[in-house]
Amino acid sequence: xxxxxxxxxxxxxxxxxxxxxxxxxxxxxxxxxxxxxxxxxxxxxxxxxxxxxxxxxxxxxxxxxxxxxxxxxxxxxxxxxxxxxxxxxxxxxxxxxxxxxxxxxxxxxxxxxxxxxxxxxxxxxxxxxxxxxxxxxxxxxxxxxxxxxxxxxxxxxxxxxxxxxxxxxxxxxxxxxxxxxxxxxxxxxxxxxxxxxxxxxxxxxxxxxxxx
Amino acid sequence: xxxxxxxxxxxxxxxxxxxxxxxxxxxxxxxxxxxxxxxxxxxxxxxxxxxxxxxxxxxxxxxxxxxxxxxxxxxxxxxxxxxxxxxxxxxxxxxxxxx
Numbered sequence: 193x194x195x196x197x198x199x200x201x202x203x204x205x206x207x208x209x210x211x212x213x214x215x216x217x218x219x220x221x222x223x224x225x226x227x228x229x230x231x232x233x234x235x236x237x238x239x240x241x242x243x244x245x246x247x248x249x250x251x252x253x254x255x256x257x258x259x260x261x262x263x264x265x266x267x268x269x270x271x272x273x274x275x276x277x278x279x280x281x282x283x284x285x286x287x288x289x290x291x292x293x294x295x296x297x298x299x300x301x302x303x304x305x306x307x308x309x310x311x312x313x314x315x316x317x318x319x320x321x322x323x324x325x326x327x328x329x330x331x332x333x334x335x336x337x338x339x340x341x342x343x344x345x346x347x348x349x350x351x352x353x354x355x356x357x358x359x360x361x362x363x364x365x366x367x368x369x370x371x372x373x374x375x376x377x378x379x380x381x382x383x384x385x386x387x388x389x390x391x392x393x394x395x396x397x398x399x400x401x402x403x404x
Numbered sequence: 405x406x407x408x409x410x411x412x413x414x415x416x417x418x419x420x421x422x423x424x425x426x427x428x429x430x431x432x433x434x435x436x437x438x439x440x441x442x443x444x445x446x447x448x449x450x451x452x453x454x455x456x457x458x459x460x461x462x463x464x465x466x467x468x469x470x471x472x473x474x475x476x477x478x479x480x481x482x483x484x485x486x487x488x489x490x491x492x493x494x495x496x497x498x499x500x501x502x503x
């Protein structure tokens with residue numbers, strides 16, 4: 193959704209229960225606390241028509257309703273950066289009712305576009321939980337105000353091929369350090385790629401998937 | 405007599421036969437297109453993946469198959485994944501992003 197469409201929706205009688213704030217600083221202690229394993233749900237924006245059955249089928253095994261924080265990778269297939277797509281990451285912090293969008297290119301347009309899309313998915317996931325498991329999630333999306341904020345406001349990526357690795361670095365920081373945003377800099381990304389490769393080899397060796 | 409020489413199938417053989425009975429599987433693309441397959445429980449799902457890719461005219465390496473949100477590996481079978489008749493497999497297209 194473009195900013196104009198968002199403003200149009202905000203001006204209607206039924207405002208979305210989320211405040212989109214590019215300028216707010218991350219709240220103190222946001223995403224701190226219980227280092228619960230995160231639910232990981234793939235959001236395929238190129239097929240926004242993914243129906244509820246498919247969404248539930250592909251997410252219920254994660255028991256996402258038991259997790260305080262969710263991570264939703266976002267794939268932007270638009271032509272923003274030429275023919276290549278762009279990976280971003282949404283971090284949902286349920287206790288603080290925050291949707292945090294990590295975009296290594298720090299695009300304000302994409303942040304505003306995906307804040308509402310991600311929140312709509314959060315609402316759908318909560319509704320699906322209630323529908324399929326009869327378990328009501330007490331996040332109260334209809335009565336409480338959610339906020340969306342960018343994780344970074346200055347691009348950390350200047351090349352045209354590292355967005356997915358930046359997303360993985362952000363996932364790693366959250367899972368391993370319970371921290372929103374990575375301390376890595378662009379010069380570190382090549383080394384991080386090598387580190388990821390070594391982890392894959394270790395995993396393959398441990399599970400005997402391949403012979404080294 | 406000949407009838408006496410014909411041994412009834414043991415319980416184990418019957419069980420094995422039942423275990424390998426075919427099930428119907430629905431493969432659904434991310435735009436909701438459905439393709440139906442019948443596959444034996446002990447047949448590798450890689451066979452189904454190849455057949456699906458051929459049917460829709462895609463390179464099998466460019467698509468991902470998910471069962472209950474988990475990637476299906478080449479050695480998986482309906483039996484190993486504890487699939488049931490009329491279960492659904494979701495197909496996702498590989499997404500390449502850089503910037």
